[in-house]
Amino acid sequence: MSDFLLEIGTEEIPHWMVPGALEQLAKLDLFGATVHVDATSRRLTVWASGVPDRTADSEQVLKGPPLTSGDKAAEGFAKKQGADVSALRKVGNYYELVKRVEGRPVRDILAETLPGFVLGLQWPKTMYWTGGKTGPRFIRPIRWLVALLGSDVIPFEIAGVKTGNVTRGHRILGSSAIPVTTANYEAELRKNGVILSSSERRKKIEAEAMALGANIEPELRETLTFITEWPTAIRGDFHPDYLGLPAEVLTMVMRHHQKYFSVETEPGKLAPHFVAILNTNDDPDGLVKNGNERVLKARFNDARFFWDVDQQKRLADRVDDLAKVTFQAKLGSYKEKTDRTVALVKELGGDADAQRAALLAKCDLVTDMVKEFTDLQGIVGGLYARAQGENEAVASAIYSHYKPLSMEDSIPGTRNGLIVALADKLDTLRGCFKIGLVPTGSKDPFALRRAAQGVVKILVEGKLEYTLDSLVEGELKAFMIERIQHYFREVRGFKWDEVNAVLASGCGTLVDVEARLTALAAVRPTSNFEPLAASFKRTSNILKQANFKPSGPLNVTMLESGPEAELHVAFDAVRAATKGEGYQQALEVVATLRPKLDLFFDKVMVNVPDEQLRANRLTLLHELLTEFSTIADFSEIVTSGEQK
Amino acid sequence: MDTFQETILKLKRYWSDRGAVLQEPHDIEVGAGTNSPETFLRVLGSKPYRVGYVQPSRRTADGRYGENPNRLYKHHQFQLILKPSPDDVLDLYLGSLKAIGIDLEKHDIKLEEDNWEAPTLGAWGVGWQVMLDGLEITQFTYFQQVGGIDLELVPAEITYGLERIVAFLQNVDSIYDIVWAPGVKYGDVRFADELQYSVYNFEMANVDRLWRLLGEHEAECKELLAMYADSPDKRRFPVLPTYDHVLKCSHLFNLLDARGAISVTERVGVIKRVRDLAVGTAKIWTDQQSQEVSA
Numbered sequence: 001m002s003d004f005l006l007e008i009g010t011e012e013i014p015h016w017m018v019p020g021a022l023e024q025l026a027k028l029d030l031f032g033a034t035v036h037v038d039a040t041s042r043r044l045t046v047w048a049s050g051v052p053d054r055t056a057d058s059e060q061v062l063k064g065p066p067l068t069s070g071d072k073a074a075e076g077f078a079k080k081q082g083a084d085v086s087a088l089r090k091v092g093n094y095y096e097l098v099k100r101v102e103g104r105p106v107r108d109i110l111a112e113t114l115p116g117f118v119l120g121l122q123w124p125k126t127m128y129w130t131g132g133k134t135g136p137r138f139i140r141p142i143r144w145l146v147a148l149l150g151s152d153v154i155p156f157e158i159a160g161v162k163t164g165n166v167t168r169g170h171r172i173l174g175s176s177a178i179p180v181t182t183a184n185y186e187a188e189l190r191k192n193g194v195i196l197s198s199s200e201r202r203k204k205i206e207a208e209a210m211a212l213g214a215n216i217e218p219e220l221r222e223t224l225t226f227i228t229e230w231p232t233a234i235r236g237d238f239h240p241d242y243l244g245l246p247a248e249v250l251t252m253v254m255r256h257h258q259k260y261f262s263v264e265t266e267p268g269k270l271a272p273h274f275v276a277i278l279n280t281n282d283d284p285d286g287l288v289k290n291g292n293e294r295v296l297k298a299r300f301n302d303a304r305f306f307w308d309v310d311q312q313k314r315l316a317d318r319v320d321d322l323a324k325v326t327f328q329a330k331l332g333s334y335k336e337k338t339d340r341t342v343a344l345v346k347e348l349g350g351d352a353d354a355q356r357a358a359l360l361a362k363c364d365l366v367t368d369m370v371k372e373f374t375d376l377q378g379i380v381g382g383l384y385a386r387a388q389g390e391n392e393a394v395a396s397a398i399y400s401h402y403k404p405l406s407m408e409d410s411i412p413g414t415r416n417g418l419i420v421a422l423a424d425k426l427d428t429l430r431g432c433f434k435i436g437l438v439p440t441g442s443k444d445p446f447a448l449r450r451a452a453q454g455v456v457k458i459l460v461e462g463k464l465e466y467t468l469d470s471l472v473e474g475e476l477k478a479f480m481i482e483r484i485q486h487y488f489r490e491v492r493g494f495k496w497d498e499v500n501a502v503l504a505s506g507c508g509t510l511v512d513v514e515a516r517l518t519a520l521a522a523v524r525p526t527s528n529f530e531p532l533a534a535s536f537k538r539t540s541n542i543l544k545q546a547n548f549k550p551s552g553p554l555n556v557t558m559l560e561s562g563p564e565a566e567l568h569v570a571f572d573a574v575r576a577a578t579k580g581e582g583y584q585q586a587l588e589v590v591a592t593l594r595p596k597l598d599l600f601f602d603k604v605m606v607n608v609p610d611e612q613l614r615a616n617r618l619t620l621l622h623e624l625l626t627e628f629s630t631i632a633d634f635s636e637i638v639t640s641g642e643q644k
Numbered sequence: 645m646d647t648f649q650e651t652i653l654k655l656k657r658y659w660s661d662r663g664a665v666l667q668e669p670h671d672i673e674v675g676a677g678t679n680s681p682e683t684f685l686r687v688l689g690s691k692p693y694r695v696g697y698v699q700p701s702r703r704t705a706d707g708r709y710g711e712n713p714n715r716l717y718k719h720h721q722f723q724l725i726l727k728p729s730p731d732d733v734l735d736l737y738l739g740s741l742k743a744i745g746i747d748l749e750k751h752d753i754k755l756e757e758d759n760w761e762a763p764t765l766g767a768w769g770v771g772w773q774v775m776l777d778g779l780e781i782t783q784f785t786y787f788q789q790v791g792g793i794d795l796e797l798v799p800a801e802i803t804y805g806l807e808r809i810v811a812f813l814q815n816v817d818s819i820y821d822i823v824w825a826p827g828v829k830y831g832d833v834r835f836a837d838e839l840q841y842s843v844y845n846f847e848m849a850n851v852d853r854l855w856r857l858l859g860e861h862e863a864e865c866k867e868l869l870a871m872y873a874d875s876p877d878k879r880r881f882p883v884l885p886t887y888d889h890v891l892k893c894s895h896l897f898n899l900l901d902a903r904g905a906i907s908v909t910e911r912v913g914v915i916k917r918v919r920d921l922a923v924g925t926a927k928i929w930t931d932q933q934s935q936e937v938s939a
Contacts, residue, residue, distance in 0.1 A: 011734060011755070012754075012755035012756075012757075012772060014757035015757070016757075041755075125759070125770065127769075127770045127786055127788060127798075128788070128798060129729065129786055129798045130728070130798070132794070132795075132796045132797075132798075133794040133795075133796075140770075141729075141731075141786075143731060171734075171738065171753070172748050172749060172753065176735075227754060227756065228754075258778050259778075260778075276752075276778060278752040279752060279753070279754050280751075280752050280753075283750075283752075284750060285750055287750050287751060287777070288750075288751055288752045288777045290777075290815075291751070291752075291776065291777025291778060291779060291812065292777050292778040294779075294812075294815075294817065295777070295778040295779045296778070297817070298713070298714050298817070301713070301714070302712075302714065302715075305712060324904075326911075326912075329912070
C-alpha cells in the first residue's frame with residue numbers, strides 16, 4: 001500500500017471552472033482508495049493513501065473453438081493464448097481455457113491511464129498551445145506535473161511535460177522548484193506561499209474580510225477563493241463624496257469590476273470603504289492599498305461622469321434611439337420590442353403608469369452608464385426615471401423589470417412592476433419561438449428558460465390571474481408547462497406525481513394550480529387518500545379499456561340495489577358536499593368515497609354481458625371520475641404499491 | 645521615477661535582450677496593435693517570430709475632447725508577439741514588469757480570465773487581463789485563430805497599456821499629468837490631438853465621403869484579392885499593400901460608427917465586409933509564405 005499524489009501545474013485557471021474540474025478529478029479510480037482533491041488558481045491536486053502497489057491476480061475464462069473443429073483448431077487456440085493444449089477444458093460443446101492473469105504494478109497502470117484521464121477532463125472552453133490544432137487541449141497550458149506513488153515517480157508525459165517530484169510555489173512568495181514527497185507536499189507548499197486547501201482559503205478570506213467590516217457576498221467569496229493561492233484581506237477607503245452616487249452603482253463597481261467587498265455602516269447603508277483580497281501575504285508599504293484606491297477612484301469618477309452626461313438627455317427622449325439597437329436580427333430593434341411590449345402591457349390590463357414604464361424600460365440601453373455597466377440595465381433606468389421626475393410607480397416598474405434574474409431572486413414588488421416584467425419576458429419568448437429559436441439541450445443563447453422561469457414565478461408568486469392559454473400557445477405552451485413542472489417540483493418541493501395529477505386536470509391560472517397542489521399535498525397523507533387514488537386509477541383504466549364514450553345520462557332506475565346504488569348515493573352526497581368548498585375540504589370529502597368505491601369494485605361486475613347495463617355502469621364511473629378530476633387527476637398519483 | 649519615454653525604452657531593451665525584433669508602429673490608422681501586419685499576418689504560418697513595437701491605437705468612440713482623465717481617443721500599446729509562446733512566457737512577462745520598476749514583492753498581481761475575440765479579423769484567443777493592485781495593465785492572449793485560420797504555432801500576445809502603467813508608476817490621477825520627457829507632460833504632447841480628433845470624429849467627418857472612401861478601399865482590396873490566384877510570380881504579389889486597404893476599411897468603419905452613421909441593419913453587414921477582406925488577405929498571405937518556404 002502506498003500514498004498517491006498527482007499535481008497538474010497550469011497557468012491560471014478561470015476561477016469559475018475549478019469546482020467542476022474537482023468534481024471530475026474526484027472520480028479517478030485508485031483501486032478502492034479514497035480520493036481527495038483540491039485546487040488553487042494554478043494547480044489541480046489529487047491524493048490518496050492506501051493505494052495498492054499491485055492489482056490482484058485474477059482468472060479469465062476464454063471460450064475456444066467448438067469441439068467438432070478438431071485438434072488442429074484446439075492447438076491453434078492454445079498457442080495463440082500462450083498455453084499448452086493440455087490446459088484446455090471441454091465445457092459443453094466448446095474448448096475453454098482458464099487463463100491466469102497476473103496482477104500488475106499500479107504504477108505501470110497509472111502511467112498508462114493518467115495522461116488520458118487528465119486530458120479527458122471536460123472544460124467549458126479549451127485551448128491548444130503546442131503541436132498545432134491537433135495538439136493536446138486543456139484549459140490553460142500545463143507547465144509541470146507531479147505524480148508519485150509512494151516514493152516513486154509515476155512516469156508519463158503530457159504535452160511534452162514529464163512527471164517528477166518537483167512542484168512550484170506561489171509566483172512571488174515561493175520557489176519555482178520544490179522537491180516534494182507525498183507526506184510533505186502540502187506543508188512544502190505552505191512554506192512557499194500556497195494554501196492548497198480551498199476551504200482554508202475560503203475561511204481565511206471570510207474571517208479577515210469580516211474583521212474589516214466587509215459585507216460578505218458568497219459568489220464573490222468563491223471567485224476569490226479560486227483566483228488566489230494565498231489570499232489576504234486589506235481595507236481601502238474612498239472619498240465620502242462618492243456616496244452621493246446610487247449605492248447600486250457603487251456596489252456594482254466594487255463587486256463586479258474590482259472584486260471588492262463593500263462595507264456597510266448598517267444594513268443597506270454603504271460606508272466609504274472597501275475590502276480587497278490580495279493574492280499575496282502582506283502590503284508592507286501600503287502600496288497595494290494606495291493602488292486599489294486610485295483605481296476605484298477613477299472608476300467612480302467614470303460613473304459620475306456617465307451619470308452627469310446621461311442626465312443631459314431624458315429617458316423619454318431616447319425612445320427613438322432604440323431603433324439603432326438590435327434586439328434580434330429577425331425580431332428587429334429594441335424600439336420594435338418596446339412597441340410590442342407596450343401593446344402587451346395594455347392587453348394585460350396595465351394602467352397608464354405600467355404602459356409608460358414599458359415605453360421607457362429599455363431606454364437605459366442607450367445610456368453611457370449601462371454601456372459601461374451592463375449588469376445595471378433596468379436598475380439604471382429606474383434610477384434615472386426617478387431623477388428625471390417620472391412618478392414612483394413608473395420608476396420602480398422600470399427598476400425591477402428584469403426581475404427575477406434567477407429562481408432565488410425576488411419578483412418585482414409592485415403590480416405595475418409585475419406586469420411590465422411579465423410582458424417583457426413574454427414578448428421575448430413569443431418572438432423567439434415564432435422564429436424557431438427554441439432552446440435545445442444546453443443551448444439557450446437567449447436565456448429563454450430563465451425568461452420562462454421568471455414568467456412562472458411572477459404569475460404564481462405575484463398572484464396574477466391570467467390563464468396560461470391566454471398568454472401562450474402551441475410549442476411555447478408545452479415549453480411553459482415544463483417550466484411550471486420544474487418550478488413546482490424543484491423550487492416548491494411538490495412531489496413529481498402531484499404536479500402531474502394537478503396539471504392533468506388542466507392548467508387555468510397558475511394561482512389556481514398552486515391552490516390545487518397545496519390542497520392535494522395536504523390531503524395526501526390521510527388514510528383514505530392513496531387507496532382512493534388507486535381506485536380512481538382502476539376506474540380510469542376500465543374506462544380506457546372499454547374505450548368508453550358516454551351516450552347519455554346515467555339511468556338511475558337501472559342501478560342495482562346494494563354496492564352500486566350505495567355508491568351512487570354516496571357520490572350524490574359528496575357532489576353536494578363539495579359544492580362551493582375550498583379545494584382541500586373538497587378533496588377531504590371526496591376521499592370519504594373510498595369505502596363505497598372499494599365495495600363496488602369488490603362486489604359489482606362492470607363488464608357484464610348485458611350491453612345496456614354495462615353502459616350504465618360505465619356511465620356511473622365516468623361521471624364520478626369527471627366530477628372529481630377537476631382538482632387533480634387522481635389516476636396520475638403513484639400509490640405506495642406501485643412505487644419502484 | 646521614469647518618464648513615459650524611459651519606460652518605453654526599458655520595455656524595448658528588455659524584450660530586445662530576449663530576442664525580439666523591435667519594430668516601429670505601422671503607419672496606417674489601427675484600433676489596436678493586433679491589427680498591425682506585424683501581428684495579424686506574422687502570427688500565421690510556421691515561421692517562429694518575436695517582435696515588439698509601440699502602436700498608437702485609435703478608438704474613435706472613446707474620444708472625450710481631452711476632458712476625461714482616464715479615456716483617450718488614441719492611446720499607446722506596447723505590443724509583443726512571441727511565436728511560438730515559450731514555456732516560461734509568464735515568468736518572462738513578470739520579469740518585464742520588474743524591468744520597468746515594479747517591485748512585485750510589494751504589489752498584488754492577479755491573472756483574471758479574459759478571452760479575446762475580434763469579429764472583423766476572424767480572430768480569437770484565450771487569456772487573461774493582468775491586474776496589478778486592481779488595475780488592468782496588460783492583456784495576455786494565446787491566439788487560437790486569426791483571419792479564420794487555425795494557428796500552427798500558438799503565439800502569446802502581450803499588450804501593455806502604456807498610459808495606465810505609467811500613470812500607475814508615476815502615481816498621477818490624470819493621464820495628462822504623466823511626465824512624458826523631463827519637463828514635458830503628456831498633455832503638452834497630446835492634448836491637441838485628443839481635442840481636435842474628438843471634434844472631427846464626432847462632429848465634422850463627412851459621412852457621405854467616408855462611405856465613399858470605404859467603398860473605394862474595399863474595391864481596391866477586392867480587386868487585388870481576386871488577382872492573386874492567377875498572378876504568375878506569387879512572391880512579387882503585393883499582399884502587404886492589400887492588407888493596408890483592409891486596415892483603411894476597418895478605420896473608416898470605426899469613424900462612421902463614432903459619427904453614429906451606421907444603422908443596426910448596416911452594422912452586421914459592414915463588419916462582415918471587413919472580415920471577408922481580412923480573411924481573404926490572411927489566406928493569400930499564408931499561401932505566399934508557403935511558396936517562399938518551398939522556393
